Amino acid sequence: MPLLFSEDKRAALECLLFVAGGPVPVSTLAACLGLSKDDVVELAAELKSLYDEEGRGLQIREVAGGYQMCTRPQFANYIEAFLQPELPSLSMAALETLAIIAYRQPITRAEIEYIRGVKVEGVLNTLLSRGLIQETGRKDAPGRPILYTTTPRFLEFLGLKDLSDLPPLDDAAAGRE
């Protein structure tokens, strides 16, 4: 197979994704490699297919608006044995609140509380401290309440490319069957 780019640039891309510690935007990669964004996308696809060969533990993932080098899920057990298990998984209350913010952002605390029918202050603090949501300005309404949106970390957490990648929200009619 003829290579579209020098192997050098592909290897350099591999290095950048390795040292980065998280998803890297295409624009950053393009600037560092001295390539156009289109070239980076093509190069990343090449690297991805290289990593998709059999017997590999790592993968190149398109996530949170960029590319990330990460492990494949089937080896999680080995990694957990190595790194001590870290954060507990999210409670149902936290997930419900996160879902409302994800689909309705930007949204205020009062609006979330109306939908869930319960106070959500504690849950919001959990989500904020986990870096899954952020405060982004204030709503132009009485009391100027804080507006919440999800973060890039949220996309990474769920393995989503962007917000349009969220599972569709069931509409009322279809859902009842």
Added chain:
Amino acid sequence: MPLLFSEDKRAALECLLFVAGGPVPVSTLAACLGLSKDDVVELAAELKSLYDEEGRGLQIREVAGGYQMCTRPQFANYIEAFLQPELPSLSMAALETLAIIAYRQPITRAEIEYIRGVKVEGVLNTLLSRGLIQETGRKDAPGRPILYTTTPRFLEFLGLKDLSDLPPLDDAAAGRE
């Protein structure tokens, strides 16, 4: 080539070296993978040869009783370009302090603070960590305070032959108008 171990274990080893962020002792790897140390050594050799194929940016290195996944040296430029924006440029306070040390060296912290009229401890640490100044002995005065001078790197960065190459201060004062 027949595989000596299941590809699974090799991929798991790859995952462990990836997430570790540094060298991992053979004994740790053996414990996490449920293998003997000899098996780990053999498995690591397999992985290493896989990474030594052409066009790869990463390598498996044998270091200090263990293994490490790291980048190949020839891609250092790209990585530097990538990590560079992490560094803030020098503040005005740092530049002024550096100027005082350059023109008045060797000089103590108290003397710098007297001239600038503010505390300079934080700024001194920045300059030290960036390799622009160094501690060179102590002044023969009460408390035996540390003396600071500029480093050879400082001259190198400014493109100066030696300290006598610094612009004379009178000119600069005149140039102020």
Added chain:
Amino acid sequence: MIGNIRLDIFQGPLDLLLTLIERREIDIQSISVAEVTAQYLEYLHEVEELNLDWASEFLVLGAELIALKARLLLRYPQKAGQEDEEIEENLEPAGLLAERLDEYRRYREAAARLGDLAAQGARVYGRPLDQEAVTRALAGINPLARVTPPDLARAMAAVLAKEQEIPKQETRLIARPALTLVGQMRTILRRLRQEEEFTLVSLLGSRPTRLEVVLTLLALLELARRGRVNLFQEGEFGDIIVRPPSPGDNAAVQE
């Protein structure tokens, strides 16, 4: 009878209500408020220990349901020949409840799907930023990249100029200046009436305290925010220049 009831397995009153409805396989759109209210209240009765802190939200919804039921009971015996429209109007609160429940149900289901994604995501590991690489990269970086020897000389000259303004004395009385944010703002506005432009540095004394610098900067930022001054800087390390707002920037320039 349900027996061994616990409230804490529910995410809130809406979750409980929805669970009761689903258990009976009723369509949300045709909830019989009377039936659901009875069930809901029966459920709350069965709860062994009501922790009021936590149960208050459940009780509020219970009260809403009773109010709803009462309203419907009072108005149901309609006179013959009354318009359907009016009946629908009476049903509206029930319709609102159904809508609210349905919206909640959609997010509850979405939450379950996000939970699945998160569980998958938790099995994928990235890697922290490579500190070793950062250290190596720093070693090759020129921290003085945009600084020239004349910059350094100018910085020194500025320091010396400031230093010469004050006679050096071994001891001196230091009176703590009564600095306030409002005072600094007034000083700046006064200066602005006398001079077309001046620098931030010129606002400070010859050996400003940290407090003075901070208050002056805050005063400038506050005035800039209110559109009373414009701030300029020619380049990196350049003086910060204060000018009056250009005409048309802001109507409320009067003090």
